[in-house]
Amino acid sequence: MNSFLGYLAIGFIRLLGSISLSAAQSVGALIGKMLLARRTRSREVARVNLSLVYPDKTESERELLLRDTLIENGKAMAETGPMWGYEPTKTAAMIRQVHGEALYDELMQHDGGKLVLAPHLGNWEIINNYFAKRQHDITIMYRPAKMPTFNEWMVSRREGIGCKLVPTTRAGVMGLFSTLKQGELVGFLPDQEPRRQSGVFADFMGVSTLTPKLPHEMMKKTGAKAIYAFAKRLPDAQGFDIYFVKPDEELYSDVAEVSAASMNRGIAECIALCPEQYQWTYKRFKRQPDEQPNPYKVAKVP
Secondary structure, eight states, X not given: OHHHHHHHHHHHHHHHTTSOHHHHHHHXXXXXXXXXXXXXXXXXXXXXHHHHHOTTSOHHHHHHXXXXXXXXXXXXXXXXXXXXXXXXXXXXXXXXXXXXXXXXHHXXXXXXXXXXXXXXXXXXXXXXXXXXXXXXXXXXXXXXOSSHHHHHHHHHHHHTTTEEEEESSHHHHHHHHHHHHTTOEEEEOTTSOOOGGGEEEEEETTEEEEEESHHHHHHHHHOOEEEEEEEEEOGGGOOEEEEEEOOOGGGGOSSHHHHHHHHHHHHHHHHTTOGGGBOTTSOTTOSOSTTOOOHHHHTTOO
């Protein structure tokens, strides 16, 4: 059954990869509107998240942001087709402007490891095309898909543009450390909830959030320098702008909690540039400190 579903998913993404970016985004917008129309898990998770991080907004303001969020998240899903289906040169041509490119150039001049912290904002897949365009190989940790057939195909598509993927296993983590020690480039998604023993609680947009310790450990043990990166979706299928954002010095603190709080501030700074394009549909605040209740259970999210 998993094999059948894997081939079905591959077929759908390949279909999306055979149409224009505008058409794919229209499909994504339709998916988002369908998620909004019913009491779906995505809608209710996003509603809880937005109420937690934007308590000062009115309910009507949050509902408008919720609508835009689901539409933009739907576009991100559908854009997987073009990102994995187009030729790399065609995808790279969708990059319009690069903001903060001097910060990236400065990072690449660092003698030690280079760490790119890329939150789930906008379209994170196209950032890999930027590195390929600059002829910089990057090693990225990924969570293997549950469908082996789909997982194998996904890895092949990402590695086809020059990325090296390592799984979320002990061996994969050691691979990241090794890459950084060699002075090379590593990409990491810093806004996924880790296992309890792999994280610390730190403020994220006013919410105590279980935050991964791995970026702190990689920087401390390898001397790596870091930068934030994301790709903002432009209106009317015009393409994407890449943004590089410099972290504050507390990111390099010896104290894991201080570093994690700094990292979350950096992520929030990126989100502020296009909050509707953030993946608010993810249960980011599931584990809470001091036996506080799971906010999604309280809200009876399906």
